[in-house]
Amino acid sequence: MRSPAGVGNRGGVNLHDWIDELCDVLDVEVDLDEALVLDVAREAAHNVERPAAPITTFLLGYAAARSDGNPVDVERLAGAALALAQRWDKSTDDLAHEDDDPEVEEELESVEA
Numbered sequence: 001m002r003s004p005a006g007v008g009n010r011g012g013v014n015l016h017d018w019i020d021e022l023c024d025v026l027d028v029e030v031d032l033d034e035a036l037v038l039d040v041a042r043e044a045a046h047n048v049e050r051p052a053a054p055i056t057t058f059l060l061g062y063a064a065a066r067s068d069g070n071p072v073d074v075e076r077l078a079g080a081a082l083a084l085a086q087r088w089d090k091s092t093d094d095l096a097h098e099d100d101d102p103e104v105e106e107e108l109e110s111v112e113a
Contacts, residue, residue, distance in 0.1 A: 019032060036078050040057060046085075047086060060078060
């Protein structure tokens with residue numbers, strides 16, 4: 001398989017060019033918020049493990065396609081993926097209590113006593 005002229009030449013193609021060429025090769029037209037996708041990939045790679053980045057972005061793309069690429073839905077889906085990745089390295093106990101309000105907990109303890 002032969003690459004288009006300039007592709008593969010690290011000095012000759014930037015990310016925007018790559019995205020344009022990839023969309024042409026895959027025969028897709030999409031408005032892509034690449035910063036959002038890169039944020040999701042970064043959080044998955046750093047908080048889960050490196051191979052989670054491409055898998056997460058693939059699944060985000062699949063979910064986005066199921067919502068017909070609606071930008072509002074894509075942003076919501078990406079936010080959900082980001083939130084999951086950001087809390088991934090926490091223990092089960094931390095996750096169970098991450099929304100706890102210390103003041104409410106104190107009040108509940110005083111009522112129960």
